[in-house]
Amino acid sequence: MVNVDKTLDCRGLLCPMPILKTNSVIKKMKIGQVLEMVATDPGSKADMKAWTKRTKQELLEMEEVSGLFKFYVRKTK
Amino acid sequence: MSELGNSATLAGSLREEYRKLFGEHWPPWVGGVLLGLINVFLFIYAQPWTSLDGVLNWGDWFFRLVGLYGGQAPLSPLLRTGSIINLGLLFGAIAAALLAREFAVRMAPLRELVKGFIGGVLMGVGATLARGCNIGGFFSSISALSLSGFAMMLGLGIGAYLGLRYLLWEVERGVAQSDGSVPATGNEGESTWRAIQPFLGIVFILLALAGAFIYDGVGYAQRGGILLLGVTLGIVNQRSRLCFVQAFREPFMTGDSVMTKGVIVALVVSVIGFAILKWTIMERAEEFVRPTFWQGSLIGGLVFGIGMVMAGGCGAGTIWRAGEGHVKLWIALFGYILSASLFRAFLQSSGLIPKLGKAIFLPEVLGWEFTLIVVFGVLLLWYLAVTWNEATGKFTAM
Numbered sequence: 001m002v003n004v005d006k007t008l009d010c011r012g013l014l015c016p017m018p019i020l021k022t023n024s025v026i027k028k029m030k031i032g033q034v035l036e037m038v039a040t041d042p043g044s045k046a047d048m049k050a051w052t053k054r055t056k057q058e059l060l061e062m063e064e065v066s067g068l069f070k071f072y073v074r075k076t077k
Numbered sequence: 078m079s080e081l082g083n084s085a086t087l088a089g090s091l092r093e094e095y096r097k098l099f100g101e102h103w104p105p106w107v108g109g110v111l112l113g114l115i116n117v118f119l120f121i122y123a124q125p126w127t128s129l130d131g132v133l134n135w136g137d138w139f140f141r142l143v144g145l146y147g148g149q150a151p152l153s154p155l156l157r158t159g160s161i162i163n164l165g166l167l168f169g170a171i172a173a174a175l176l177a178r179e180f181a182v183r184m185a186p187l188r189e190l191v192k193g194f195i196g197g198v199l200m201g202v203g204a205t206l207a208r209g210c211n212i213g214g215f216f217s218s219i220s221a222l223s224l225s226g227f228a229m230m231l232g233l234g235i236g237a238y239l240g241l242r243y244l245l246w247e248v249e250r251g252v253a254q255s256d257g258s259v260p261a262t263g264n265e266g267e268s269t270w271r272a273i274q275p276f277l278g279i280v281f282i283l284l285a286l287a288g289a290f291i292y293d294g295v296g297y298a299q300r301g302g303i304l305l306l307g308v309t310l311g312i313v314n315q316r317s318r319l320c321f322v323q324a325f326r327e328p329f330m331t332g333d334s335v336m337t338k339g340v341i342v343a344l345v346v347s348v349i350g351f352a353i354l355k356w357t358i359m360e361r362a363e364e365f366v367r368p369t370f371w372q373g374s375l376i377g378g379l380v381f382g383i384g385m386v387m388a389g390g391c392g393a394g395t396i397w398r399a400g401e402g403h404v405k406l407w408i409a410l411f412g413y414i415l416s417a418s419l420f421r422a423f424l425q426s427s428g429l430i431p432k433l434g435k436a437i438f439l440p441e442v443l444g445w446e447f448t449l450i451v452v453f454g455v456l457l458l459w460y461l462a463v464t465w466n467e468a469t470g471k472f473t474a475m
Contacts, residue, residue, distance in 0.1 A: 020248040028205070
C-alpha cells in the first residue's frame with residue numbers, strides 16, 4: 001500500500017474538473033509526496049494517464065472498486 | 078469429450094472478445110473511423126448526423142405541451158429523423174454502458190448541475206446560430222464541403238479556450254468542490270447490480286432491434302434503419318469515448334492530442350464518403366450546405382464552444398453521457414433542448430436570419446480537386462499543430 005500525503009475527493013465531478021483540481025493541488029505539494037485522487041467519472045482513467053504523461057508526474061497505482069476510481073500520483077517535479 | 082473441450086474454448090474466446098469490447102475502452106481513432114463511416118451511411122440513407130434537428134423537435138414539443146406554442150403540431154419525435162438518431166444514440170449508450178458495467182446514476186454537486194444547465198443553454202443558442210451543433214454545424218458541414226463548417230471550427234476553438242479559462246479560474250478560486258454526494262463503495266446490492274448489468278444491456282439491444290422491426294411492420298422501414306444506425310453511434314461513442322470537447326479543449330489544457338486526432342480521422346473518413354456521394358449524385362451535391370457563413374457559424378461556434386466545455390459534453394456527448402447515467406448531462410440536455418427551441422423562435426421573429434451569412438459550397442468556388450486539397454490541407458495543418466503543441470507544450474495550461 002502506498003503512503004498517502006494528501007487525498008483529493010473528486011467524486012461526482014466530471015471531465016475535466018478532476019484533472020484541473022489534481023493539477024492545482026499537486027502544484028502546492030512537495031516533490032516526492034503522494035496524492036490520492038478519488039473519482040467516479042469513467043473518463044478519468046484515460047484522462048489521468050494522459051495528464052501524468054504530459055506533466056511528467058508518476059502514476060503509481062490506479063484501482064477501480066465498483067465504480068470508484070482511485071489514483072495514486074507521486075509528485076516528481 | 079473433445080466436443081466439450083471445444084465448447085469450453087469457444088466460451089473462453091467469446092469471454093475474451095467480450096472483455097476486449099466491453100472491458101476496455103476502444104482507442105479514439107477506432108471510434109473516429111467508425112463514426113465517420115456511420116455518418117456516411119446516415120447521409121446515404123437519410124441525412125447527415127446532427128443533434129440539433131432532434132433537439133429542436135423535442136423542444137418544440139415541450140413548449141407545445143406546456144401551452145407556449147400554438148399552431149400546427151410538429152412531426153412526432155418517433156418519426157422525425159433527427160429525433161430518431163438522438164433516441165438511438167441515447168439507447169445505444171445506455172446499452173453499451175450496461176454491457177461494460179459502467180452504468181450508474183451519478184449525482185453531481187449543485188454547482189456542477191447549474192453549470193450543466195447554463196452550458197446547455199449556451200449550446201442551444203450557439204447551435205441555433207450555426208444551424209447545427211458541433212456535429213451538424215462542424216463535423217457534418219465540413220464533410221458536406223460547406224465553408225460554414227470551417228467557420229464553426231474556428232469558433233469552437235476560441236469558445237473551448239475561453240470556457241477552459243473560466244474553469245481554471247473556478248478551480249484556482251477553490252469553488253469547484255465535490256460535496257461527497259456520491260456514495261462510497263461496497264454496499265449490499267453492488268455485486269448483484271454488477272452481475273445483472275450485462276444482461277440488461279442485452280435486453281436494451283433486443284429492445285432496439287424490436288423497435289426497428291416495429292417501424293418496419295408499420296410501414297416505416299427506413300426509420301427502423303435510422304434507429305439502428307443511431308444505436309450504433311451510441312455504442313461506438315460510449316466505448317471509444319471519442320469526445321469533441323476534449324478534441325478542442327485538450328490542446329489548451331494538458332496538450333494531449335489523442336482526441337483531436339480521433340476527430341481528424343473521423344473527418345477524413347466522412348469527407349471521403351460525402352465527397353464520393355456528392356460528386357457522383359448531382360442532385361445531392363448541395364445538400365447540408367447551410368447559409369451561415371460566416372457570422373452564424375463563427376459566433377454560434379464560439380457560444381457553443383463555451384457551453385460544451387461548461388456542460389462537459391458536446392451535442393452528441395451530452396446525449397451519450399446522459400445515457401451513462403450522469404445527472405449533470407441530463408440537465409445540460411434539458412437546457413440545450415429548451416434554449417434551442419426558444420432561441421430559434423426568437424431568431425425567426427427577429428428577422429435576423431438573413432444576417433447569419435451565406436451558403437458557400439466549396440466545390441462551386443474552388444472546383445472539386447482543389448476543394449479536397451484545401452480540406453485535407455486544413456486537417457493536416459490541424460494535425461501538425463496539435464502534435465507540435467503536444468511535444469512543446471506551447472499552448473498548454475499545465
